Amino acid sequence: MRTVWLASYPKSGNTWLRMLIANLSAKDDKPVDINDLPEGGGIASARVPFDRLLLIDSGLLTHDEIDCLRPRVYEELARGTQDDEYDEVEAPPAVRFVKVHDAYTLTPKAEPLLAGARGAAAAVVIVRDPRDVAPSLANHNGGSVDDAIAFMADEDAAFSAKPGRQHNQLRQQLPAWSGHVASWLDQKDIPVHLVRYEDLQVDTAGTLRAVLAFVGQPASEDEIRRAVAFAGFARLQEQEREKGFREAPRPWAGGNFFRRGTAGGWRDELSAEQVARIETSHAPMMRRLGYELATTAALARAG
Amino acid sequence: MRAGGGALLEFNEVDVHFYRVAGLAVASEIELPGAIAAAPQAGAPDIAVRSGRVPAALEQASARGATWEIAGDKFLFRVPDVARFLLGGGREITFEAAPGVEAGDISIFLLGTVLGILLHQRGQIVLHASAVRVNDKAVLFCGPSGAGKSTLAAALAQRGFPLVADDFCAVTVSGAGAVMVQPDGRNLKLWAQAIQKLDLAERRGARVRNRLEKFFVEPAAVFTEPLPLGTVYALREARPPHKPAIERPNVVDAALILRRTAYRPALVNRMGQKADYFRAATAIANAAGIFHLTRAFNFESMPELVAQLERHWLDVGLTERAA
Numbered sequence: 087m088r089t090v091w092l093a094s095y096p097k098s099g100n101t102w103l104r105m106l107i108a109n110l111s112a113k114d115d116k117p118v119d120i121n122d123l124p125e126g127g128g129i130a131s132a133r134v135p136f137d138r139l140l141l142i143d144s145g146l147l148t149h150d151e152i153d154c155l156r157p158r159v160y161e162e163l164a165r166g167t168q169d170d171e172y173d174e175v176e177a178p179p180a181v182r183f184v185k186v187h188d189a190y191t192l193t194p195k196a197e198p199l200l201a202g203a204r205g206a207a208a209a210v211v212i213v214r215d216p217r218d219v220a221p222s223l224a225n226h227n228g229g230s231v232d233d234a235i236a237f238m239a240d241e242d243a244a245f246s247a248k249p250g251r252q253h254n255q256l257r258q259q260l261p262a263w264s265g266h267v268a269s270w271l272d273q274k275d276i277p278v279h280l281v282r283y284e285d286l287q288v289d290t291a292g293t294l295r296a297v298l299a300f301v302g303q304p305a306s307e308d309e310i311r312r313a314v315a316f317a318g319f320a321r322l323q324e325q326e327r328e329k330g331f332r333e334a335p336r337p338w339a340g341g342n343f344f345r346r347g348t349a350g351g352w353r354d355e356l357s358a359e360q361v362a363r364i365e366t367s368h369a370p371m372m373r374r375l376g377y378e379l380a381t382t383a384a385l386a387r388a389g
Numbered sequence: 390m391r392a393g394g395g396a397l398l399e400f401n402e403v404d405v406h407f408y409r410v411a412g413l414a415v416a417s418e419i420e421l422p423g424a425i426a427a428a429p430q431a432g433a434p435d436i437a438v439r440s441g442r443v444p445a446a447l448e449q450a451s452a453r454g455a456t457w458e459i460a461g462d463k464f465l466f467r468v469p470d471v472a473r474f475l476l477g478g479g480r481e482i483t484f485e486a487a488p489g490v491e492a493g494d495i496s497i498f499l500l501g502t503v504l505g506i507l508l509h510q511r512g513q514i515v516l517h518a519s520a521v522r523v524n525d526k527a528v529l530f531c532g533p534s535g536a537g538k539s540t541l542a543a544a545l546a547q548r549g550f551p552l553v554a555d556d557f558c559a560v561t562v563s564g565a566g567a568v569m570v571q572p573d574g575r576n577l578k579l580w581a582q583a584i585q586k587l588d589l590a591e592r593r594g595a596r597v598r599n600r601l602e603k604f605f606v607e608p609a610a611v612f613t614e615p616l617p618l619g620t621v622y623a624l625r626e627a628r629p630p631h632k633p634a635i636e637r638p639n640v641v642d643a644a645l646i647l648r649r650t651a652y653r654p655a656l657v658n659r660m661g662q663k664a665d666y667f668r669a670a671t672a673i674a675n676a677a678g679i680f681h682l683t684r685a686f687n688f689e690s691m692p693e694l695v696a697q698l699e700r701h702w703l704d705v706g707l708t709e710r711a712a
Contacts, residue, residue, distance in 0.1 A: 121630050134533050140456045141502050141653055142468055145534050148600050155469065158455035167454075169655070250581035250602035252535045330629025 087178040089164045090301050091130070091186045091200065091209040091276075095266045096245070097222040098214035099283040100185055101333065101343070104128075105322060106294050107183055109313035110305050117316035120325045121332045130186035130200065131246065131255040135159055135169040149247060149257040153193045156256070160205035181303045187245065188258045190269040202275035210297055211270045214283035215377045216263045216368050217352035217361060225345050226335055235360060238263040239367040264371035282375065284349040290314045319347035407434070410504055411513075411559035412571035412615060421496045422595065423576045423605050425613060436480060436507060438499060443473040443485040452659045457506075459659060464506055471495065474503050479511035497597055500575070505557050505652045509660050514560040514669040515652035518621075519577075520553035520570055521545045522612040523707050526619025527553050527570035530682070531650040536624040537686065540583045543606060544691050545698070547587065551610035552577065557652045560618065562669050568618040568676045574611030578603055586688035618673060619707050622682035623650065631683045635701050643679040644670045678705055 094100040108118045136144050136152070136159050144152055163169070166178055184206070191199050200206065216238060224234040237243050243260045246253035260266055271278060279300040286293045291314050298305050305313075315321070323344045326334070334343035352361065362381040365372065369379055408415040408424040415421070416430065417438035445467075447460040458465045464476040472495045475483045482503060486495055508515045518531040519538040528550075530538045539555055546552045552574045559571040576594060581602040584593055594605035623646045627633045638646065647670035651657045657666050673679070680701075684694050702708045 133535055137534050138653070138655055139454055141454070141466065141506070141655070142456060142498075143501050143534050145603070146497055146501065146598060146601070151470070155456075162455060251583070252580055254535060332628040332630070334629070 087166055087180065087182055088208070088301070089160075089182045089184060089206040091206050092183050092212065093186045093190070093209045093270050094212040095214075095219060095260065095263055096187050097219050097226055099212050099281075099286055100187070102283075102317065102319070102322070102347070103210070103212055103281065103286065103294075103297070104183065104185060105317040106290070106313050107297075109316040110298075110309045112312060112316055115312075117321060117325070120322060121329065123333075128185055129255070130160070130184055130188060131258050133254065133256055135163065136256065138169040139163070139167065144256065145252050150194050152256055153199055154195050156199055157193065157197055157201035157205065160201040164201070164205050181301050183301075187260065189261050189266045190273045191259055191261070198273070198275055206276055208277045208279070208301060209270060210279050210281060210300065211267070212281045212283060212286075213267055213375055215349065215352070216364050216372065217356060217377075218283070218349060219263065220360070220364060221352065221355045222345055226343070228335070231356065231360060235363055235367075238364070241265060262367070264368045267371055267375070287347075287349050290318075319344065323347070405429070409613070410436070410500070410575075411508060411515075411554075411557075411573045417499075419492050419496055419499075421500055422493065423497075423578070423597075424500055425573075425575055425611075436482065436504075438482045438484070441483040441485065443475045443483055445473070454655070462510070464510060466503060466506060468498050471498060474499070476503065476507050476510060479507055482507060491599065493595075494598055501556065502653070506656065508557075508559055509653065509656045509662065512662065512665060514562065514662075514666060516558045516560060516647075516650050517556070517652045518558040518650060519555045520558050521550040522553050522616060523550055523619055523702055525616065526707055527616040528619045528702075528707070529558060529570070529621045530624055531621060531646070532624035536626075538624065539577050539579055540587070540688075540691075541624070541694070543577050543579060543583070543587055543589060543608065544695055546577075546608040546610060547589075548695055548699075549610065551612040552608040553612050553616060560669060560673070561615075562672045566672045566675060568669075568672050569615045570618050571615055572611075572613045574608070574613050576605040576607055579606045580604075583688070587691070618677045620677055620702070620705060621647070621673060621679045623680070625681055625683045626686045627683050633684050634681075635697065636681045636683070638679065638681055640674070643674050646679060646681075647673055 092100055092103060104123060108123055112118050133144055139159050139162050140155060188199060193199050220234045220238060221231055224231040239262055241261050245258040245260060246255045247257045279297060281293060281297060291310050294310055326342055326344050331343045365379050365381050372379060406417045406420050407427040407429050408421055409427040410424055413435035414430055415436045416434035418440055447458045447463055447465050450458040450460045452459045456467045462478040466474045470487050471490055472484045472486045484495055505515055516531060518529040519542040520527045520529045521542055530541050532538055542552055542555060553570060554573040555575055555577050561569045578597050584590060584604060584606060589606050592607045594607060597603040597605060625631060648666055651666060657663060703710055
């Protein structure tokens with residue numbers, strides 16, 4: 087069994103790619119239920135595997151203390167340890183995909199939070215134009231686009247990090263959009279395959295095929311065609327409309343998880359000033375990823 | 390190493406603190422804030438806690454994880470940068486603190502995982518649950534860390550249902566299949582947010598650890614005698630596709646709930662308790678109703694949830710309608 091991180095900043099297509107992969111093995115010629123995806127162990131920041139494998143109540147530890155111990159959890163899981171040993175162990179999949187939103191950081195003890203090559207064999211890093219991430223993140227957080235832009239520029243930003251309460255998940259450090267992407271692309275511990283959300287949209291089958299080739303789990307053309315059909319954005323939206331999506335943020339009365347699924351939607355969602363603010367913060371990384379800048383001010387700065 | 394030799398359960402020190410945890414007499418060299426204090430005992434306690442040298446690893450361990458090892462009747466548990474704990478035969482706990490660690494940091498882990506493992510060692514059934522007293526029965530709320538067990542128990546204690554146990558719940562099954570819950574009505578441990586939302590500031594005690602915004606809270610009422618098990622609720626968040634409801638799962642799912650709700654599921658298998666838990670699950674399913682309690686995960690709906698539970702207790706006959 088090989089562990090592969092599906093790593094991305096939030097709202098960048100991670101769940102969509104997971105849905106595509108899950109639908110490669112759809113049974114009975116029916117799309118996989120969006121609420122049936124493995125979830126507990128399905129995201130690196132899940133709390134239960136930490137408590138179960140280490141026997142330590144994470145609710146009694148600080149975020150930094152938890153971070154110091156997280157590498158031990160990923161090493162064990164990568165070795166195939168089940169977090170619930172009570173039941174018979176199922177045959178492990180050849181490739182174990184695990185979603186992760188944490189940046190690729192070092193713990194306070196200066197080891198990789200995600201345990202480097204002992205935690206996973208490789209990473210598929212999914213990126214999306216930050217100008218499209220901002221409105222999607224605003225919808226996800228139930229906040230304003232301006233707040234989302236500020237969050238994406240904040241070097242100290244994190245999910246599940248408020249003091250005085252227990253979050254559903256462990257803290258995920260998101261040290262600005264550019265910093266997050268750079269942390270994954272520039273780490274040297276494990277090989278990376280870069281996927282742009284925009285490419286996944288233009289050529290879903292081809293992009294999926296390349297991901298599968300990278301992780302060494304090829305699929306037949308039939309399987310790929312079916313996965314693309316079953317996990318098309320409209321089909322996912324339809325499922326969410328019908329029964330809701332358990333991974334949507336609370337309260338679900340707010341927005342939908344699967345919102346627009348467009349590339350370039352920012353052109354009619356952001357003001358020129360908002361676009362300029364994003365580009366000023368992230369121009370170098372946007373250029374590196376091939377996202378064309380719209381504002382000259384940012385262009386000058388990036389030059 | 391003091392924890393060797395024949396007089397394992399004797400203390401030479403003047404300062405010994407006595408407590409009652411999960412129905413067992415505990416004598417400890419260090420204070421255990423949050424535990425129910427007991428009168429000093431002359432005889433040997435059920436469990437002795439003392440400081441001493443603890444090895445970094447056990448020889449010939451039969452099972453190990455990143456933070457623990459099992460060898461025979463010894464269990465080594467490490468909380469890095471806090472302390473190492475050696476548990477022997479379900480009777481003695483030796484701890485060795487890391488340099489510069491405060492006593493409070495050790496006691497909080499002692500009262501949690503360490504005693505939980507020790508109860509597993511004693512062959513007891515330990516559920517990850519909080520419990521309150523309803524009439525003359527114990528009602529259990531099960532779920533992993535963060536499921537809202539303590540918060541719900543705190544809200545019910547405010548409504549006049551005494552706290553019986555928080556976080557872990559020792560259960561005994563008699564030969565005849567009667568299921569008793571051992572009281573452990575210690576203080577609740579609540580985050581600052583829950584204390585504020587439930588208006589419990591006046592009951593707030595010391596911090597659980599001085600670096601956490603989590604506090605001991607003295608419940609409005611506690612009950613400290615064993616109680617027959619009434620109803621078991623598995624807490625579940627109302628997220629699609631699950632809607633808010635109290636539902637009775639089918640028999641297979643009910644057994645699964647109880648197995649999964651073991652205090653530390655990984656240890657059930659490793660410590661050879663699988664058959665015990667299976668037998669207990671059957672006894673509990675026969676003796677008490679097992680339900681899924683699916684509810685919105687917010688404080689605003691807490692009064693409604695408490696009212697819903699009170700209606701359910703009438704329905705299942707735990708309480709009677711006032712004449």
